[in-house]
Amino acid sequence: MTLNGAAAEASPGSDTTAAELVRDELGLTGTKVACGAGVCGACTLLVDGTPTASCLLPATALAGRTVTTVEGLAGPDGLHPVQRAFAAHDGMQCGYCTPGFVVEAAAFVDRHRAEHGDTRPSRAEIADALAGHLCRCGAYEGIYAAVAAACAGEHDTESPLPPPRAEAEEKVTGRARYTTDVRPEGCWEAVLVRSTRAHARVAAVDAGGAVHVDLLGADRTVRYVGQPLLAVAAPTPAEARAAAERVAVDYRDLPAALDPAAAHHAGAPVVYPTREAQNAAPSNNEGPPLPGRWRGNLRGPSGFGWRGGTAVRRVKDAAKRGDRRLVAEVFRTGPQVHTALEPHACVARWDEHGDLHLHTSTQAVVGVAEAAAKRWGLPRERVHVTAEHVGGGFGAKGGLRVEVVAAAELARAAGAPVRLVFDRAEELTDAGHRPGARVELGLLADAKGDLAALTMDAYNDGGMSTGGMVATLGLLMYGNAPRRLRDFDVLTNRPPGAPFRGPGGAQFHWALEQGVDMMAERLGEDPLALRRRWDGNRKRRALYDWAAALPVWAERTRGAGTGRFRRGVGVAAANWIYLTDPATVVDLVVEDGAVVARSAVQDIGTGSRSVITDVVRTELGLPADRVRVGVGRSGWSYAPGSNGSRTTASIGPAARDAARALREEVRRRAPGAVSGSGALDPEALKSLEGTQAGGRRRRDRGGYLTPVALPGMGAPGRGLTGAVHVMEVEVDTLLGQVRPLRCWAGISAGRMYNDRLARNQCEGGVVQGIGYALYEQRRDDPVTGAVLTTNLEDYRIPGIGDTPEITVHFHEEGWEHVVGGGVGIGEVSTIGVAAAVGNAVHDATGWRPREVPIRPDRLLEGIGLK
Amino acid sequence: MNAPQNVAAVAAALRETGAEARAGGTDLMARRREGIAGGPVTDLAGLVELRGVEWRADGSARIGALTTVAEVAADARLRAAYPALALTAAALATPQIRAVGTVGGNLLQRNRCAYFRSPLFDCHQSGGDTCPARAGDHANGTVVDLGSACVAPHPSSLAVALLAYAAEAEVAGQAKGTAGGGPRRPVADLYDGADSSRDHVLAPGELLTAVGLPAPAEGETAAYRRATSRSRAEWPLVEAVARVVWREGAVVDAAVAVGAVARTPLRLPEVEEALIGATGPEAAAGAVEGVVGRCAPLPRNGYKAALLRDTVRDVLERALAADQGI
Ligand SMILES: Cc1cc2nc3c(=O)[nH]c(=O)nc-3n(C[C@H](O)[C@H](O)[C@H](O)COP(=O)(O)OP(=O)(O)OC[C@H]3O[C@@H](n4cnc5c(N)ncnc54)[C@H](O)[C@@H]3O)c2cc1C
């Protein structure tokens, strides 16, 4: 075949896929494999110019063909216009889907320009062309913009401006290396052997002579289908799979609790029968779980609130007298799977000094290093964790997970590096999920329409994990009316949950924000006006005012529509906390005539590399090519994990502090190199080689946010971030489809460090919220407990065609007490979105959805299937 | 690869080795990766004679089994002559899959039931004797009972459209004395709705070589619709094809076929009859009234009966509204 312009030869086996050939044999790792099933497009190659999913294409089909991978897209005059456009419009976040998108878009743009000249295609045309691609980060708005601009001929020459994302060029060319691309010389492959039983004691395991590590807990019990019980390794993937096949497990089946609606009934099989087993249950939240009493499979309540007795009494009395100003409703959500496109992966190696080297797809580089050091009894600096690029995390890639433990143990046993990569079925079963919940909401208004009481009981369905914290989030919303907030865990023999972008927040807002809409209807009040009244906060009031002034809101028609296609507009508010990590450090050093920043921080697509780059460039007035940033190594200066909305708010100020310190150091050494405005003279850097400075994250003014510190979350900063989402949908009442048309996202989180990246993240938050509201549902077999949605056809995440036109509005005032002026937006930008969809569907149809996802069958039943 | 080069030789080789044929491989490779297909594989790629469209003297088309779905969707003459087929081809799967997947592979692909595709379950389709979907999750299961224990709907969209054209399948390589259809048979006879163990009736070693269509009808309008939750690239909950033939402003002939609702694609003759004489989209609502009565939903897929009716109604309204001037 001709590969990227040169002749190439290979003699692949019959079952080898084209993706395996180019990645594993020819070393072109720009092509990614994310689903392996022809759904996501990450593996797209051009075969004789036609975009083709290489994960299903037999490698033998490439014989005699002309093949172009992402690495071969660039021509003699530099990057393909589409690559430049993706960089300029930031059509990416984590970048794992980017090579596939770019390859397909290049073919589309070339064809479009040949047929229609330099014109902009419609959104629908772009969506049709890119229908075979999925981006879990939801960077679709940037992708639309990039493709349209490339078609219009706007990127035929190199842009004089650097792209908004520091590593954009690496991502559009396929050069960016992810853990799944790492395969050192002599590397062995590992496979996890997983339980096929929902609940069983394992009497014996016969590893069949393979190099293996036992992963079962002390009680030798498996508690869900898919639980890892052993890992094996062998020199090649095929041998490893064969070794895994040979493992024999002797199960002694135990009765299993599979239905979260019945697991707490008397007589149900108990998931954790002993105190020790209960204490060993994994947590699906950040930090230690709230205290809670166990009764069989029910754990809790963990009660919070203030004047809880009053709240309960008021709600009860209102129910008795049939008060219309009481909204008493039950809302439901199911498990939502993170579905990062880069699967969980680790490559582990022990060196000759006994140091442990881990390449891993993690959102907590330092966290993994610390935990690994503890587990293997090493000083922290002898564990070397690398995560150069990370293909998405969303909460599921924190801490020392099974892929790291297994790979490191096997590497020791094998005396060779070992690589362990989850496949998509494992990822969709056992990589964590946002637990489902049944939320009982009580919302009472008094005669004046003020909030008189809030009660919420949440029964959290995190499989065999504990830690559900949904109702507790009622501490954050709508002032200080009496409230009782209780969280329960309902344990079942199903896979454990994990923190997911605003843990508990999406479930909580789905219930509360629809409840508030119902209240507005009862009170005959505009839903925005009611929220504005109930929410005393000045920053969020600015968002309500902004939303109320939007034409789509001001001009909306009231009441359900008629006819087959009905439009509706819905609104939802959300609050979130922010954390900072005062231990964060950024180090700068002058090297090769440039300022180089180094930080352990990982970049999971949220832009930590770009934040440091921008701050240093701006602060020191340097051109793009004079600032370089390295991230994702545990040996570099301390940075927190990417969760809890704390990364940007921690590293941004530390980077600024470091830049200022460096400037002082330069001034001391070469006063002439610093201009009046504080900029460094780029030419002078050459003679300043080795000059260094470090910066810290200083403390914010003021104290804690809540009367009590939120358990397990550390000390949150003062002030809540806020979001108001306005969503317009069109409902097809004949076939039950809900189509999001336009969305406005108002965010109050202070100053944005990098405007385009921040918008991108908020756009992605909208897309993920739409997925939650409309499509995403893990399905489990009710009889065996096995997860059935093990591929990306059946587990449905939003595609580019499901993306509404999104407008992001930042209200930046009100964060002056925070060092750096800005805090995190990751969570607040997504957790309210589903409720906005729900409220819009209600506005369109008059039917109130109570359960996500709002599938066609549920919608049709709801609006009255004839 | 030295893939054998002619149909007879390939068929003989398939029969001898018991190998599974591989056309585009988009279905087969997925099943092999999932570990639910094994054994030897024989590539059909070398059979150039099975590629492309041949136009016969009566103006009808014969489409080679190795013609890709994308070629069917893009072929201007096919689009004019058999609009329902081209529309269906353009709407299924994703651009990348259409570029590789073939007509033959589409018609003979295996079903997408999650239990069948999971290595954790055995069922009628994988050599077992139970159907875990019946007791378990069958939200997307069949809603029209053709007498099989398996409740996985047939996956092929092209089969639905070809049924609406009463197309004919050409099959080579039959072992002597075998029962079943002959070398030419209606596409409908590739399937047996009562058979729980397989998704088509071709024996190992039998090759689908082409599908032949009847001469195109003058004055045809057509539509294809599917019900899904997302806007694109999603397997249908229900899919429907309608073709109507007009004379002087009234429908004189109609063909309506549906998919994703039964073990095979289905024609709906009662709907077709009700359309004769129709003059516009208003006729759709009345024509679909009997559709729900055909359905025998499973315990947890009752929604599909009304959704079938309404998808058919939608496709009819579109076909009846589409440029009746001709
Ligand atoms: C994301 C996604 C979405 C999809 N959506 C749809 C959809 O909406 N509608 C739809 O219809 N399909 C859909 N498909 C399926 C797709 O259309 C089929 O996989 C494809 O058409 C199969 O063609 P192929 O040539 O690749 O078949 P192969 O995988 O090569 O073969 C499939 C089967 O047919 C047999 N076979 C193939 N050709 C012959 C022949 N000539 N004679 C005898 N046996 C033969 C093979 O032995 C094999 O058993 C989707 C697939 C994906 C990945």
Ligand code: SF4
């Ligand atoms: S529906 Fe058919 S394919 Fe699915 S489990 Fe039952 S028998 Fe198997």
Ligand code: FES
């Ligand atoms: S990896 Fe090939 S399409 Fe997803």
Ligand code: FES
């Ligand atoms: S950027 Fe698309 S998946 Fe992360």
